[in-house]
Amino acid sequence: MTSSIDLAALRQLLENVTGLISTTYRHVDLGEECERLGLPTPPDEGSKHERVKASLAALPDADLPMVAEQILAQALADASTRNAIQDVLWAEGSLEMPKRTRREIARDLDLADLVHNVDRFTTLLGRLWVLDDDLFSWLTSSTTSLRASIEQHVLRNRDWSTEDLFEQLGAFEATDARFARFLEGLVSADTVLDEPAQRHIVDTVNPHLRSVGAELREIGVDGGYPVFSLVSTQTARNRQPKNLIFASPVKPDIRFRDAIDNDIEIVENADKVLVYDRPIGRDGIRWRDLQAWWMDREQLTDEAEAKKSLYQRLIRCLPSNSPPQRKLYDLYHEIHGTAVPDLPALLPEVWLHWDPVAAKARGPKALLRFRMDFLLLLPNAQRVVVEVDGAHHFTSPEGRPDGTKYADNMRGDRDLKLNGYEVFRFGATELLDRERARALLQQFFTDLFRRFEITPHRN
Numbered sequence: 001m002t003s004s005i006d007l008a009a010l011r012q013l014l015e016n017v018t019g020l021i022s023t024t025y026r027h028v029d030l031g032e033e034c035e036r037l038g039l040p041t042p043p044d045e046g047s048k049h050e051r052v053k054a055s056l057a058a059l060p061d062a063d064l065p066m067v068a069e070q071i072l073a074q075a076l077a078d079a080s081t082r083n084a085i086q087d088v089l090w091a092e093g094s095l096e097m098p099k100r101t102r103r104e105i106a107r108d109l110d111l112a113d114l115v116h117n118v119d120r121f122t123t124l125l126g127r128l129w130v131l132d133d134d135l136f137s138w139l140t141s142s143t144t145s146l147r148a149s150i151e152q153h154v155l156r157n158r159d160w161s162t163e164d165l166f167e168q169l170g171a172f173e174a175t176d177a178r179f180a181r182f183l184e185g186l187v188s189a190d191t192v193l194d195e196p197a198q199r200h201i202v203d204t205v206n207p208h209l210r211s212v213g214a215e216l217r218e219i220g221v222d223g224g225y226p227v228f229s230l231v232s233t234q235t236a237r238n239r240q241p242k243n244l245i246f247a248s249p250v251k252p253d254i255r256f257r258d259a260i261d262n263d264i265e266i267v268e269n270a271d272k273v274l275v276y277d278r279p280i281g282r283d284g285i286r287w288r289d290l291q292a293w294w295m296d297r298e299q300l301t302d303e304a305e306a307k308k309s310l311y312q313r314l315i316r317c318l319p320s321n322s323p324p325q326r327k328l329y330d331l332y333h334e335i336h337g338t339a340v341p342d343l344p345a346l347l348p349e350v351w352l353h354w355d356p357v358a359a360k361a362r363g364p365k366a367l368l369r370f371r372m373d374f375l376l377l378l379p380n381a382q383r384v385v386v387e388v389d390g391a392h393h394f395t396s397p398e399g400r401p402d403g404t405k406y407a408d409n410m411r412g413d414r415d416l417k418l419n420g421y422e423v424f425r426f427g428a429t430e431l432l433d434r435e436r437a438r439a440l441l442q443q444f445f446t447d448l449f450r451r452f453e454i455t456p457h458r459n
Contacts (some may be wrong), residue, residue, distance in 0.1 A: 022048035048452035090177035104161040189225030220279020248273035284377035324431035390428040
């Protein structure tokens, strides 16, 4: 795994884009357009270029990634600069893709299997690679660009192999993250509108990936087609969940309705639980993902209303006899403020996090005993459980030490850890004083997000 974003390099790259931004917009619109990109309001005086440079100079380092994403979304950079910006943004959490493995994959792939639709295929290439000599070369009749060579040797003459194409694209020398996205793109329905063809490519690629501790794994469905993501196979925590049952103040009665597809049915207390059944992708479940799901579930159109009603619904599920648990939940959102939408959602009272791979290894009933005070589903299928332990976790109803209860808790922790969860416990007494609890939790989540390479970006 790589280190955090190189903000100095990112700022330099964004400075290279200021010229294009200044020529794209009029003086009178520059302030509004800068703000739309997330940049501070530029000064009123100076040339457009000087105004944009001043605006970028005033931007805090922490906001650079957000602005970079907006610049990419608005296509305000030529392909070379775009790729350089992407490489900086994508550096976090990338899996190592050795050059030998890349070349072996290319040698095994048949180019005809990849080019099912010319337009979709060239769109993928143009999104990830530099195909033209400059920003406006597509307006000319240039025959020297890589795009022209691909049209000749891949689409017309078909005299290039997949290895030749990868070589010309620069895929063997590209960053690990770019190559990973390239593989994901090659098996995406955006490129290949044929499920058997998608699976054939995956089956060709995965033996090579597994030799280096990775694989293209099916993580969901989009428009009826499978969605594949490149994940690590080296830790149990990278298994993909199928269902998530949470926010219930009482234990739901859960059973498996379909042993083949692992469909889950809630027999009793179904009205008291929430079931998140959407595919969980590369980013895990962020608050914005949870809110989007809630808006669809409740048929809401107002984001502010959805945010408020979802938060209230989650608060209601917290046990009334555990004020420290409620305090932890409140402080998580208070500490991170406007950064919360892009942070992992703090999911309360989780009764089931369904993982078909774990079920295959240990049996589905093993998962039914999992209950978590809070669960965070982080990027790259990382899982974190946060527990708040009151006296009842280790004492009898009469208040005496109870070794059996303590042993049950420890056994539960072992089961969670063996199934790929990181478990962190807080004593309830640590969270009684609000100010002390706030300082404690602020440091904990700062350290946690640093460990898992998550950078909060405040709006």
